[in-house]
Amino acid sequence: MSNMICFNFRSDKNALKDDLSMSNGGTSVFINVLCLSGGRLAQTQSQKRFMVFLAEKNQSVCGIGTVGFDIVDMPWNRDSFEEDKEFMLRVIEGARRKLGWETLGYEPNEEIVAEYLGTFQKLIERMTANDIIEGSLTEWLSEADENDPVKCGFPKCKKHDAYICVHGCQVCTD
Ligand SMILES: [Zn+2]
Numbered sequence: 001m002s003n004m005i006c007f008n009f010r011s012d013k014n015a016l017k018d019d020l021s022m023s024n025g026g027t028s029v030f031i032n033v034l035c036l037s038g039g040r041l042a043q044t045q046s047q048k049r050f051m052v053f054l055a056e057k058n059q060s061v062c063g064i065g066t067v068g069f070d071i072v073d074m075p076w077n078r079d080s081f082e083e084d085k086e087f088m089l090r091v092i093e094g095a096r097r098k099l100g101w102e103t104l105g106y107e108p109n110e111e112i113v114a115e116y117l118g119t120f121q122k123l124i125e126r127m128t129a130n131d132i133i134e135g136s137l138t139e140w141l142s143e144a145d146e147n148d149p150v151k152c153g154f155p156k157c158k159k160h161d162a163y164i165c166v167h168g169c170q171v172c173t174d
Contacts, residue, residue, distance in 0.1 A: 003027040003059075004068040007123045008131055020119040024064050028174045029108045030116045031057050031067075035170050036100030038091040039162035047087045048154040048163055049075040053140070055165035058174045071123050075137045081129045092121045103160050104171070 005020040022030055031054055038051040053075050057067035076084065095117055101108065144150050148166050156162060157169035167173065 003057075003065055005071065005120060005123060006068070007071045007126050009070050018119065018122055020116060020123060022116055024059060026109075026112055026116065027057075027067060028059055029113060030120075031055075031174065032104065032171045033095040033098075033101070033108060033113055033117075034091055035162040036103065036160060037094030037097075039156060039160065040099050041087065041090055041094055042163065044080065044083070044087075045154075046075070046077050046080045046084050049137075049150055050084065050088060050091075051163040052150050052154070052165045055163055055170040056167065058165070058167050058170045060174045061167040071127055072131050072133055073136060073140075075140050076127070076132045077137050078129060078132055081132065085124065085127060088124050089121065092117050092124070100161060 002024065003022050005022075007018070034054050035051065038047070038054065042048045042051050056062075057069065059065070059067050074088075096114065141150060144166070146152070149155055149164055155164055157164055157172060160169055160171040162169055162171050164170075
């Protein structure tokens with residue numbers, strides 16, 4: 001079993017060629033290092049939403065091998081598209097620089113993390129404003145109840161300085 005991150009799977013026949021396929025354990029580590037990096041870099045509401053989206057990809061809650069996603073389903077917003085895309089690339093770069101790794105109780109396999117980050121970067125780079133699915137941000141937000149972190153000030157994990165989602169801190173629990 002594994003988790004797959006793809007780009008515009010519904011309309012792009014080439015999608016499978018550059019999908020990011022990760023082992024289940026590798027996925028947890030990959031999301032861990034993104035949450036640590038983004039927790040230290042996010043400034044705007046939109047950037048924090050991206051980090052909550054990633055924190056939701058928690059296999060201990062959602063199930064092992066069920067947290068793959070499509071880049072176009074991330075909470076993109078037309079008004080801040082360029083800024084958000086640039087932010088995601090900085091989060092990837094921060095993960096390469098091991099931002100926040102000192103808070104982890106284990107040592108990630110750098111070689112595997114670098115490979116996953118490289119493939120993820122290529123997928124993010126392909127995203128354009130034209131690929132934004134109208135209404136997807138509104139739909140994602142509408143699934144959040146009033147106690148959801150996206151609606152109550154984006155709390156963070158004190159231990160990891162990562163944004164938490166409704167399931168808590170992904171780094172603590174997955
Ligand atoms: Zn934590």
